[in-house]
Amino acid sequence: MGFETIIGMEIHVELETKSKIFCSCPTTFGAAPNAHTCPVCLGLPGTLPVLNEEVVNLAIKAGLALNCGINYYNKMDRKNYFYPDLPKAYQISQYDLPICSGGIVEIEVEGVKKEIRINRIHIEEDAGKLVHMEDEPHSLIDYNRVGVPLIEIVSEADLRSPLEAVEYVKVLKSILEYAGISDCRMEQGSLRCDANISIRKVGQETLNNKVEIKNMNSFKELIKAMEKEEKRQRELYTFGEGHKVIQETRRWDSGKGRTVSMRTKEDAHDYRYFPEPDLTPIVISSGLVQSIKEQLPELPPAKKIRFTEEYHLTDKEVDILVGDKSLGEFYEGTVKLGAEPKMAANWILGDLLRLLKEKELGFDAIPVKEEALVKLLKLIESGKISGKIAKEVFEEMFITGNEPEAIVKEKGLGQISGEDVIEKIIIDILQANPQSVEDFKNGKLQAVGYLMGQVMKATKGQANPQMAKEMLEAKLKE
C-alpha cells in the first residue's frame, strides 16, 4: 500500500522598492546595523505607518504575473505576537482580505506538466534580525530589515514531492525576477520558503497532520530538508507510528542536516488579528490594474514558447536559458546583436556555464559582455580562429574581460589561412612521415587523420582546419 506526500508552500518575497513599506528608510541590503531605521520602523511610541504606493503596485503586478484575481477592496490587519524582532509587537499584514486571491503556476517535472494553484498573495512587513551571541548573556538586534515590504505567496497543497516543490519555487522565482517584482536572492533572504508537509495513504481523502518547515535558504537545502522530513514521516507511518506526526513547526538545521522541532500546535499563537486602524483600506481602481498589466514584461512561460519557435532550440536549452532572467537576457542580447541563435546557445550553455560554475559566479555576474561574445562568434564564423582556439580565447575573455580580437592578436592565435604557409608545412610533414604516406597509398585512409594532427600540432592549432584538410588530401593524391 503506497503513501503520497502532500506539500504546500508559503513563500515570502521582498519587493524591489526604494523605501520601506511604512516609512522612508531605504531597503538596500548590507547596510551597517540599524543604519536604515527611523522612529516609524522602530515602532517608537506615537509613530504611524503610511503605506508605500509602490508596494501596492508590485503586489498587483505579482498577482497578474501569477494569474491571480485582484481584490479591488482589501485591507491591512494587525497580527499580534511578542518577539523582539518585531518592534511594535505586531506585524502589519493582511488577514481575511488579501490583495490577490487564486492563481495558477505551471510546472514541469520529468516531462510531465502540472498546474499548481495559488491560494492567495498578501502584503506584509518584514521583521528585524536577531544575532545570537554564543557564550554571552546577550543578543543583538539589527532593525534594518524591519518594515521591508514583503508579499507572501501561499500555494494550495497541490505539490506531491519535494522535487515538484523545488520546481514550483524555481518557476515562481523566475517569474518574479522577470517581472521586476523582487531580486529573489535566497542567500540574502529576499526569497524565503516555508513548506507544509504531510503524508497520507494513496486514495485517502482527508489530510493528516502537517509539519511546517522553516529556514531553508537555498535550493539545495530546500530539497534536502523536504526529503528528510518526507522520509521521517513516511517511516513513522510505515511502522504504524503515524500518531507521532504532530502538527508542529520544525526548523531546518543545515549544519546538522535535519529538522528540529520549534513549537507544537499546543503552544501555537493566538494572533488576535484585527483591522489595522492606522491605515485606510486599500481600494484599487481597474485603471491601475490595467496599466500595470500593460507594463508587465514577457514572462517565462510565453518566453519559452517564443524561444523554441524563433530560435529553434531544444526544450532543455530553452529551460535553462529562460529559467534565469539574467541568463535569458544575456542570450537574447547576443542574438539581437547578430549572433547565430544556435551557436550562441551552444556557447552560453557550454563554456559560459562551465566557467561560471568553476568560478562560483551567479548568472547575474557574467563577466563577459554580450558584444564581446558576439565578436568571438564572428571570428569563428569568418574562419579567423578555430573553434578550439575560440575556447581558449573565451576563457581569457572571461578572466580578463578583454576583447577577443585583442586576445587573439596579443597571443598570436590568429588562424593561418595563407595557402603557401600551410602548403610548406604540409610538405615538411609529409617528408617527415614517409610511413604514413605509404599507408595512405596502400588504402589506409585513416592515415589522413594522423597527418592532419601533425599539421595542427605544427601550427599550434592555428591552421584553418578545413583548408588544411583539403590541401593535405590533395597533396597525398598527387
Added chain:
Amino acid sequence: MQIATMTIDEIRVGIREQKFTAQEVVKALFQRIKKVEPEIGGYITLCEEDALQQAIIVDEKIKAGEKLGKLAGVPVAVKDNICTDGIRTTCASKMLEDFIPPYDATVVKKLKAEDAIIIGKTNMDEFAMGSSNENSAFKIVKNPWDTKRVPGGSSGGSAAVVAAGMAPLSLGSDTGGSIRQPAAFCGVVGLKPTYGLVSRFGLIAFASSLDQIGPLTRTVKDCALSLEVLQGNDPMDGTSVKEVKTKSYLDGLEEGVKGYKIGIPKGFLQKGLNEEIAKAIEDSIEKFKELGAIVEEIDLPITDAELSAYYIISSAEASSNLARFDGVRYGYRTEDFQKLDELMEKTRTEAFGGEVKRRIMLGTYALSSGYYDAYYNKAQKLREKIRQQYQEIFKTYDLIITPTTPSLPFLCGEKVNDPMEMYLGDIYTININLAKLPALSMPCGFSKEGLPIGIQLIGGEYTEDKILKAAFALEEELKLSTIIPEGKEEI
C-alpha cells in the same frame, strides 16, 4: 499682568503691540505655576529654561521686525502623551518615566512654527485611560474648583492647568471624552475635532481609531484660534484628512445661531442625569432659542450598547498599541529575570497600572480566538450603525446638544473601586468618538456648591465652524469664561 486670567488672544496681541514682552509673560506664568501647582498637580514636567529661551527668540523677532507666528509668545502646556523632541514624555506611566522622544509630534511642530512656547507636559490618566486622573502613576490632579474633587480625565492635567491660570492653552487628547469631560469638570472650553482634522502623529496611541488631539482654552475664541493652528493634513498620518477642509474659524465667529437647527436627544434628561446639570442645560437651550435657533427633540437613543462597543473597540486597540512596551528596547525594564518571556511579563506587570492592565486584558479577551465575533466584530457593526445614525441627523440639523457628563465632579477616590461605574460617566461623550464627529464642551453654569457644569455641542463631520459659532454665541450670553476658581484669581 494678570496672567492667570489672560486669554491667548490678549497675550498674543499684547506681545505684538509690545505692551509686554514674551519673556515677561513666561516669567509671570512660572511665578503663578510655582504658587498654584503644588496644590493642583497638573504638570508632570516643566520646561522653564527652554521656555525662556523660546521667549527670548520671540522677543528678538519682534525687535527685528520679523514676521510673527499666529501664537507668538503664547505659552502652551502639552499633554504628556504627545511627543516632544528632547522633553520627557511619560504618558503618566512608570513604563515611560524616562522616555525622551527623538521627534516632535506634528501638532507640536505646528505650534512651534507659529512661535508658541512649550512650557511643560501635563499630568493625565496613565496612557489616557481613565476619567478621573487618579490613574496617573506619579500624582493625582486636583480640581481647581474644589481640590477634594477630581478634575476629570484623562486630560485632567491639561484642563486643570488652564482652569487654575497656569496656562492659557493646553493640548489634550480625546478617545472617549478625555478632553470634554475634564473641560466640563474644570469649567474650561475643550474641543474634540473631527477624526482626521488634526494629525495624530506623535500622539502615543491609546485607541487609534478614536484618538484625536484638541485644544483646551479659557474662551471659545481661543479655541477657534488654536484649532486653526493645529488642523490640517499630515503626510505622516494616513488617517488625517487629505482634501483641504481646513477653515479659518475666527472669520464669522460672531455670526450667531439665527436659523440654526438644533437637535436635543429625546429622553436624555432623565437618564440618571444630575438635576442641576439638567437645569443648566435647559437654561442654555432656552438661550439658544432666544438667539434665534430652532430647537427640536430628536430620536437618538443613548444606550448601554454603545458604551459597550466603545469599551470593546478602545480596549482591543489599546491591547495591541501597548504591546510594544515590553522592556526590550526602551522604557522600564524589570531588574530580575531569567528568560526573555519573564523579562517582558515582569516588566509589563510592574510598570503598568491597574486600569491599563484591566483594559489590556479586556481588549486581549475581546480579540482572542473564539470571542472576536461576539465582541469586536459586533462592536464594529454597532459603531457603523451609530455613525450612520448621526450622519442621518446631520442632514437635517446643524447641531446636537447634550450635557457633557451625567454627574458633577466627584470626590477623589469615590469611584476608584468600581470600574463599571466610572465607565458609565462617559455615556454622553463616547458616541462622538465612535462616529468620528467634532464636539465641544464649554461651561454653562455652576452647581449650588460652585462646581462647573459643561454643555456639549456636537456637529457633523468637519463642521467645527458651526460648533464654534454657536459656542461663541452662548459664551457671550453666559459670560462665564472670565470666572476662575475662588482664591485663585490673584497672582
Added chain:
Amino acid sequence: MKINVEEVQHIAKLAKLRFTNEEAEKMAKEFDSILGHFQSMEEVPLEDTKTSSKEEIKTVLRKDEAVIFEDKAKLFRNVKQMRDGYIQVPKIIE
C-alpha cells in the same frame, strides 16, 4: 460566572502580564460585571446595518522615496545598551 480564573490567566499569558490567583479572581469578577454590560449589544438589531460604502474610502499612500534618518544618537537615546550599531538586549533563546 462568564469567565473563570483559568481563562483570566490564559488571557494574561497572551497579553504578557502576570496576576496572582487572588488578582485573577478579582479581575474575573470585574470582567463579569463588564461583560454583563456587553450583553446589551445583543439587543440592538444590526442586520440592517450597511457596511461603509467603498466610494467613501480614500486610500492614503505615500510615494516610494527613500530618506535616511540621520541623527542616530537621538534615535537610540532611550536604548539601554548599544554595541557596534546593534541594540544589545538580554539573551534571546529561540
